[in-house]
Amino acid sequence: MPTITTINPATGKELQTYDVMSRQEASDRVEACHAAFLDWRGRTHMERAPVLKAVGQKLRDHADELAALMTRETGKLLKDGATEVELCAAILDYTAANGPDLLADEERTYGADGQRGVVSYQPVGVIYSIQPWNFPLYQPVRVLAASLMAGNGCVLKHASICTGSGLRLRELCIEAGLPEDLFQVVVIDHDTSDALIAHPRVRGVTLTGSDEAGRHVGAVAAKALKKTVLELGSNDAYLVLEDADIETAVKFSVMGRLFNNGETCVSAKRFIVTDKVYDDFVDQFVARMEAITLGDPMDEDCQLGPLSSEEQLQTVKGQVEDSVAKGAKVLCGGEAADRQGAYYPATVLADLAPGMPAYDDEIFGPVASIIRARDDEDAMRLANDSRYGLGGGIFSRNEDRAFRLARDHFDTGMVRINSFGAADPNMPFGGVKDSGYGREHGGFGLKEFINVKSLFLP
Incomplete structure (x- = not known):
C-alpha cells in the first residue's frame, strides 16, 4: 500500500x-x-x-x-x-x-x-x-x-x-x-x-x-x-511612486515579502520603484533584508523560518540561479543557507528583465525582485506587465491618487495602499488573468x- x-x-x-x-x-x-x-x-x-x-x-x-x-x-x-x-x-x-x-x-x-x-x-x-x-x-x-x-x-x-x-x-x-x-x-x-x-x-x-x-x-x-x-x-507588484514615504514603503515591503516565509500567493514580490526614489528605497530595503536572520520557527523571536520542504528549497534556489545566469544582480542573500533544514535567506535581486524567473514567474520564497521605472506612469505599466493578476500595492503620500490608480488601472483582484495584508473575512479575495x-x-x-x-x- x-x-x-x-x-x-x-x-x-x-x-x-x-x-x-x-x-x-x-x-x-x-x-x-x-x-x-x-x-x-x-x-x-x-x-x-x-x-x-x-x-x-x-x-x-x-x-x-x-x-x-x-x-x-x-x-x-x-x-x-x-x-x-x-x-x-x-x-x-x-x-x-x-x-x-x-x-x-x-x-x-x-x-x-x-x-x-x-x-x-x-x-x-x-x-x-x-x-x-x-x-x-x-x-x-x-x-x-x-x-x-x-x-x-x-x-x-x-x-x-x-x-x-x-x-x-x-x-x-x-x-x-x-x-x-x-x-x-x-x-x-x-x-x-x-x-x-x-x-x-x-x-x-x-x-x-x-x-x-x-x-x-x-x-x-x-x-x-x-x-x-x-x-x-501571482507575482504581485508593489509600486513605490515618486511621492512615496520611503520609510513606510520599506517597512511594509519587507513585511510583505517575508510574511509566511515568503510563501504566500499575495506576498509582495515585484517592487517597481520610480527612478526619483530608487536609490533611497533600495538602500534602505536591502539593509533591512540583510538584517533578517534565519531561525527555529518554533522560536517566538524568529524572523524567517525554513521553506516548506527540500523540494521547495531547490525550486527557489534554481529560480534565483537562473535569473542570475541571465543577468540579474544579487543585492543580498542569493545562496542557500549552510545549515540543516530547508533554509533560504532573505534575498534581493535587481537589474531584472523579461525572460528571467524573477521577472516573469512567481518565486514562492523570501526573494524580492527590484524593477526600476522611469516615473509613475511607467511603474503602472510595468506592474500590469505580468500574466498574473491576484494582488498588488501602491506606496504614495497622495492617497486619493493612489486609490484612483488602484481602482481604474491596476489589473488585479486586490490592491493595498500604503500597507500590506493577506486576507480579511469581509473583503473579497481572488484574482484575474x-x-x-x-x-x-x-x-x-x-x-x-x-x-x-x-x-x-x-
Whole structure:
C-alpha cells in the first residue's frame, strides 16, 4: 500500500506516515459526504450558523496545538500559525453572522403586470476542495465555511506535506458538532483526485495552487461540466511612486515579502520603484533584508523560518540561479543557507528583465525582485506587465491618487495602499488573468457553489 510521510523542514526529520486511499475508498468518502449533505441541506441557515461558530471556538481552544502542528509540517513561524488559527475562527464567525442574510430568498417582480418572483439560493451537493500547503488551516477553512453555510458538503484533498493538519481539522470539526460525514478528508494521489473531479456526486471543484495546477484541474472539471473556482499563483507588484514615504514603503515591503516565509500567493514580490526614489528605497530595503536572520520557527523571536520542504528549497534556489545566469544582480542573500533544514535567506535581486524567473514567474520564497521605472506612469505599466493578476500595492503620500490608480488601472483582484495584508473575512479575495477566477470571502464565496433558483408565482 502506498504511503505519505510528512517531514519537518526545519530538521529534516520524519513526522508521520499515512496510508494513501484507494480510488474506491475515496469514492466511498464522497458518497458518505453526499448522504450527510441530504440531511444538512434540510437545516435552515440559522440552524447551520451555530455549528460554524462552534467550529471556530473549537479552533481557538486548540490554537497552540494547531499552530505547533502547522509549524512542524510546513516550517511556518509559530506566531504566524497562531494568527492563522484566529483568522480561521474569524471567517467562521463572519460566515455564521452574515450567511443567513446573504443567502436569504430575494423578492423580485416579473412580467408586464409585476407578478411576484423569488430568487432562492439553494445548495448543490458535494464541493471538492483541493488545497496547498502554505496555509494548512486557512485554505481548507475558507472553503469549508462557505460550503457549510450554503448547505453543501465538502471533501478536502490537502497537500501531502500537511496531511496531519487536514486530518486534525476534521477531527475538531466533528468534536464541535459537525455531522461526521459532512466534511471528509481524502489522502489520495493525483490520478484518484482527477477521478473524484468527475465523480457524479461532486458538484463543484475549488483549487488553490499554481497556474499550472489550475489549468489541469480546470480542464478536467470542464470536461465533466463541473464549475470551478481557481485561486492561483501571482507575482504581485508593489509600486513605490515618486511621492512615496520611503520609510513606510520599506517597512511594509519587507513585511510583505517575508510574511509566511515568503510563501504566500499575495506576498509582495515585484517592487517597481520610480527612478526619483530608487536609490533611497533600495538602500534602505536591502539593509533591512540583510538584517533578517534565519531561525527555529518554533522560536517566538524568529524572523524567517525554513521553506516548506527540500523540494521547495531547490525550486527557489534554481529560480534565483537562473535569473542570475541571465543577468540579474544579487543585492543580498542569493545562496542557500549552510545549515540543516530547508533554509533560504532573505534575498534581493535587481537589474531584472523579461525572460528571467524573477521577472516573469512567481518565486514562492523570501526573494524580492527590484524593477526600476522611469516615473509613475511607467511603474503602472510595468506592474500590469505580468500574466498574473491576484494582488498588488501602491506606496504614495497622495492617497486619493493612489486609490484612483488602484481602482481604474491596476489589473488585479486586490490592491493595498500604503500597507500590506493577506486576507480579511469581509473583503473579497481572488484574482484575474493567470491568477484564476472566482471569489472567496466578503460574502462572495457563499454564492460560488449554489443553485440560483428562479421561482415564478402567478
